[in-house]
Amino acid sequence: MLDKINTAKKRILEMRPEDVVNLDAYPIADRDDPRRAALVARLKQELDQNQYVSLPDFIRPEARLRAVADAEGALPRAHHNCSERNCYLQRKGDPSLSESHPINMFLSASMRMLAYDRFNEDSPVKTLYHWAPVREFIAEIVGSETLYDNADPSQPVNLVCYKTGDRSAWHFDSVNAFTMTLMLQASESGGDFEMVPNTRSDDDQNYDYVAAVLRGERPDDTVSVAREAGALCVFRGCNSLHRVSPVEGDTMRIMGVFVYETAPGVVGDPEVNATIYGREEAVG
Template sequence: MALDTSSKIATPDRHPPRQPESAAVDPLLRAGDGGRATRFNTIPEIVDLDRYPLHQPGSEAVDALLREGRATLEHDALFSLPGFVRPEAASFMAAEIEARVPVACRHGTDRASYDSDGKSWPAGHPRTVKHLFRYHQVLNHQIPNNSPLRRLYCWEPLREFLRQLMGYETFYRSECPHLALSAKVAGDGDTDGWHFDGNDVVFSVVLKEPEQGGLFEYVPNLRTDKDENYDAVAAVFDGNRDGMRSVKLSVGDLNVFQGDYTLHRVSPVKGDRKRVVGLFCYDRVPGTNFGEPYIEELRRYLPGAAPTRNS
């Protein structure tokens, strides 16, 4: 099911003035008072364009960012643009997301680090070891169309920059009503356990940092297409930190992470201040939606749903 952006807004003017093409508004941003939030209505208010002039593709500054990003991802799996989002805008977005926690999904289960491959593995094998995943998740349809976070997600120069960074011929914003745009909110004791991603890349922006904990820990390229390297994975589960990188991602950082071959987690958050991260979903195929089995799982975590085991 794709987002329906075709609804017409009733107006007393039968022939409203045509909007100049240069002032056209992305349909995903049309909502409420002309699609405008109370603050941070424009990209210059949200993004540090002096430092990251993505609106000037082909410029020396953007080409340098692309070269740096490609080289970094090749050996490190994580490329960050520090301070991409202005602190005031990040704070506004974080408050907007936190206000939606009462209606958000509440994850609180132990699960394996791998997607199922349909095989039966012996107890104790890395594929059977489970880790705690606990946090709130605000879904796409719970984030207002006039949110500055959505405005950033729908900003065309960002999509094009990320496409070029990844070297994709095509690159589309997801149309999933649940997960095209989402956010994670982690409070005291919340964590993302050790895992590999089922997709090849994740794009995120940090909106709020916790007092302590919430570190992004990862072992770059621990496995390959030809070698799952289960012994090394088991060693990480047992506490071995050889080759592990522990990063404190800061407010405003835009992060590109290749987690399909890189084992990673977010360490438990400590303290009253929450960790808030926005997540942007793109795909090389237009009209992308997430599979219904996964969406059904998300629905079970919504307030009022039947309780699940370990929740």
């Protein structure tokens, strides 16, 4: 009898994809809908031009509140990732280079990381992540023929929580051609998402310019991307420095990070997972 009650409760808690994604504003489920084609074309153009695109109210309010509750409930299982790294996500510099070289410029970062398997299976962010229309929609925006779910136990979608004083330092995303995030709860103040589009290129690391940005000498080149609660953001962080400014106030900033792959079966590096998600600590 107890099993039947628990099953019934689980069905009530589960949210269908259409209960999660705001299909009224983003008709992504019907590939024959001309509004979808127009939406994809507009967002693709904006991403190519600005290196980022923001989609307000992508998630429905009820689903967002459920996701926030999931994060808050799972917070004791989060890994407090507090580190000093350079903008290339490295912990060690290069003694053959000057102290002013960006490889030798280290910045502080602090956040709470909830890996994929550390919060509820029926969380709305997981429903969103695994829904094929979302994956196909994002693939068209970023210009990828096909995207696949990440197969790692930690990485597919994770929740990043920032308390007062937490921040993400200036950095490049090392591998992924694009990054997809969903703002679930904004902080009272601070916690701004900032980026410097096209800080470097595939052909030029542009070290002098990168160093100037890290020293705070190019404020006019910094773009503050609107990230109100419920907004989905897709950006190209591989060649554009970006950060989250220090969070202020009692309200925790909660963000979902979604990782799709261009090939099936991709899993993460165990060393990276230990560093970012605290896997050794969590397992031990």
